[in-house]
Amino acid sequence: MSRSQISAFVSDETRARLERYVTAHGMKKAAVVERALLHHLQALEELPADIVLPPRLLLEPDGFRRLVERVEEAGEPTAAMKVLFGEVVDPANDPT
Incomplete structure (x- = not known):
């Protein structure tokens, strides 16, 4: 399988959570990010759009x-x- 590099800006909190996870589980960041992306994309493809909620809600x-x-x-x-x-x-x- 060919590989491509992507980059993204994330919050300091997200980065810290990723760091803690990879340290605790002995994984590479790239593997965690790819697995999470695949999992999320699969959910978006398989679930009805009206039941997928964003991780943060902005309320008036x-x-x-x-x-x-x-x-x-x-x-x-x-x-x-x-x-x-x-x-x-x-x-x-x-x-x-």
């Missing part, structure tokens, strides 16, 4: 306020959510 102040309100007003988790997160659920005693 009003949107952020509404989001905080919804999180603070969140009710109890449903039985399905409890099962999803590995909690034991007794359907007879769970009003959700």
